[in-house]
Amino acid sequence: MAPWISIISAFAGLLAGGAVTYLTSRAQLRIEAEHAYDRSLRDLRLPHYQRLFHLTERIPREWWPSSIPSKTELFAMREAFHDWYFSKQAGGMFLSQAARETYSLLQSEIQSAANRLPSDVALLANDDAVKIRQRASALRHQLSADLGVAQQPRERWTVPRDVPPLS
Numbered sequence: 001m002a003p004w005i006s007i008i009s010a011f012a013g014l015l016a017g018g019a020v021t022y023l024t025s026r027a028q029l030r031i032e033a034e035h036a037y038d039r040s041l042r043d044l045r046l047p048h049y050q051r052l053f054h055l056t057e058r059i060p061r062e063w064w065p066s067s068i069p070s071k072t073e074l075f076a077m078r079e080a081f082h083d084w085y086f087s088k089q090a091g092g093m094f095l096s097q098a099a100r101e102t103y104s105l106l107q108s109e110i111q112s113a114a115n116r117l118p119s120d121v122a123l124l125a126n127d128d129a130v131k132i133r134q135r136a137s138a139l140r141h142q143l144s145a146d147l148g149v150a151q152q153p154r155e156r157w158t159v160p161r162d163v164p165p166l167s
Contacts, residue, residue, distance in 0.1 A: 041094075042147055048091040049143045052084055052103075059136035068123045074114035081107055099142045106135040 058077050063069070069077065085092035085103070095103060113128035124132075144150040 045094045046147060048089065048094045049147060051089075052081075052091060053140060053143055055080055055084055056136050056140055059132055061133060061137070063124075063129060068129065070121050070123055071114050071117035072120045074110055074117070074124065078107060078110045078114065081110075096142075096146045099139070099146055102135070102139045102142045106132070106139050109135045 058069075058080070081103070092100070092103070109128075109132050113124060113132060116128065117124070141150070
């Protein structure tokens with residue numbers, strides 16, 4: 001009877017080990033496939049995000065008094081963003097949901113500010129300039145976050161710790 005018990009326990013161990021190996025391998029393959037997809041999507045987004053990031057240079061952190069845009073310039077700026085979104089390269093198609101929402105808010109803010117100006121040569125009001133700059137900054141931050149270029153390393157051991165002062 002002893003040989004049968006060892007054969008049955010060996011067979012049960014083999015089945016249990018095979019099941020555990022199958023489940024962990026399957027989970028690992030799924031994680032690797034998701035990671036590969038994320039990497040390829042990031043690589044596809046990169047040139048489009050670079051171009052959009054470059055377009056946002058028209059909205060600096062602060063406009064010089066001599067460079068405050070007029071109504072005509074605001075509409076040209078909005079049109080440049082629109083052209084990027086719907087161009088042959090279809091830049092807008094690669095935006096994440098959060099980036100798309102931020103982009104739309106920027107476009108709406110530019111449109112609203114331009115519509116409030118009485119003439120084509122009227123300059124942007126300071127309150128509207130602040131709102132547009134905030135929206136553009138939020139878009140730049142979202143683009144960086146989507147690409148993962150503004151994140152701390154995920155491994156705890158790579159993040160520098162505070163060193164206590166010597167006593």
